Amino acid sequence: MLSQQMAAAHPILQFGTGRFLQAHVDLFVAEALRQGQALGHVTVVQSTASPQSSARAAALSLGYRVEVRGMQGGRPVETTVEVDSVQTVWHADRDWSQLLEAMATSVQVIVSNTADAGYVLNDADNAELLQARNVTPRSFPAKLLALLYHRWRTLPAAPLTILPCELVSRNGDTLRNIVVSVARQWGTEPTFVHYLQAQCVWVNSLVDRIVSSPLEPAGAVTEPYALWAIELQPGLVLPCQHPAMVLTDDLPQFEQRKLWLLNLAHTFLADRWLSLSRPADETVLQAMHDPLMRDPLESVWADEVLPVFDAEGGGLQARSYLVELRDRLLNPFLEHRLADIAKNHEEKLQRRILPVVERAVHLGLGISQPLLRQSLGLPTSNR
Structure with missing residues (x-):
């Protein structure tokens, strides 16, 4: 197990800055932190370079609000949640060496919501990236593979849970299969492929919440209903405990x-x-x-x-x-x-x-x- 000092640094690594994650995972962690029921704060990884995305990312660690508006039990609900769970925002291109260091020390859970094209590979990515400390892979699966390879070489015995939130059926299995396939194509060691398959915990999950519109520069308007259904499996580590999170053996x-x-x-x-x-x-x-x-x-x-x-x-x-x-x-x-x-x-x-x-x-x-x-x-x- 990680020490308390290590665990406090960057326990939850999040790929994606969009309003869904802001009003779902990050909100859950914020509410859980107030109850002492979270691993710690969230470190967000920004991958795009658009001005809008950069402004949003810069605002996340300052805290933002989520407006919860809708109907419950036939009655209107309007409330505001202050979200202060994001402590650090890194850009994958600028801060790749810091990401590698976090993976080699304190990360316990990785969450992601990388949109429809998130699992698509990029032809520019290649096996040389596994040894590079200052060159960032283009695709999300290649980024994840390079980070996991670095972790395997430096911290192979530490537990790690990968919790994708993309709206893909069996998203954990799907992402694992893509990463393993690329690892084999790049000629990585069989022991590393075994690490990916047996040591890392790839979790299938389903998210269900309508996030209707963004707030500027960060934050969102969302409905009261929220569900994060997570498939039970051995070794699973959760980023937090929350009433909207349901553990199930029948996803x-x-x-x-x-x-x-x-x-x-x-x-x-x-x-x-x-x-x-x-x-x-x-x-x-x-x-x-x-x-x-x-x-x-x-x-x-x-x-x-x-x-x-x-x-x-x-x-x-x-x-x-x-x-x-x-x-x-x-x-x-x-x-x-x-x-x-x-x-x-x-x-x-x-x-x-x-x-x-x-x-x-x-x-x-x-x-x-x-x-x-x-x-x-x-x-x-x-x-």
Whole structure:
């Protein structure tokens, strides 16, 4: 185990400066620190060089506010949380040697939210980076690999947990497989590959919170609802304890509820918005107050989705999730435009709606699911 002095330096290393992490992980750690239930403060790694990102990063360690606005139990909630958990902000290009030093001494947990392209590799990265102290890899997986290689050479016995927050199914497994694959391509020692696979703890997790808008220069507006579902496994070290963090040995049930209820609802509303040529600036909130949009959604939930959950034994939990979900979709402070949700619409139909129809057929439920099938352009019968 790390000594208390070492652990106090940079126990939580965070890749990403965006408003989601500010209103989720960093907020959780801030609240936990006040209760004495966090490993310590957060060290943030900035990778982009845009003026906006640099201004945001510079403001993080000064403390910022998160405005929590929305509905809970049918009642409006407005509160402000002061977030002071970020103690250090490093830029990967400027402060790479300090990152290497932290990895060789005090880091216990790595968290990340690197956006949609975060796991994409860069052809400019190569094995020479494993020996360089003043040259920074371009891609996030290569950065992580170089840091882990340095740690392995200097601190191989210390526990390390990697907790990605990207919206990728089995994100921990996915990131581990990418890093291991690159390690093999770069011809690293077999003992190091074993270290990556057996000594490092790569955690699958699911984050669920709508962060609607940024505050300047740092901070965000977010909904009251928050969930960080984390898959249990041996050796797991958490950055903090928090009521919104749930440890589970059945992460797929959380993923399925979010995908088949929240994400499906968004895409179903977007599909009706497209097919009915609705107003260009219509929001989810406006749609939820229009019976022409909401009534079909309620029918989809009740008659076409919940029977699938019931058949799989998850109906009770799905209905409980729906109670909170209606509050979330009726959030008067959230301007979530259907035009934004409708981006990449065909891909979202295949990922969010088609699996529900296919599962009903596989289970032999005999329900027609006409509205979901219409969205998919399928015959309105499963026979």
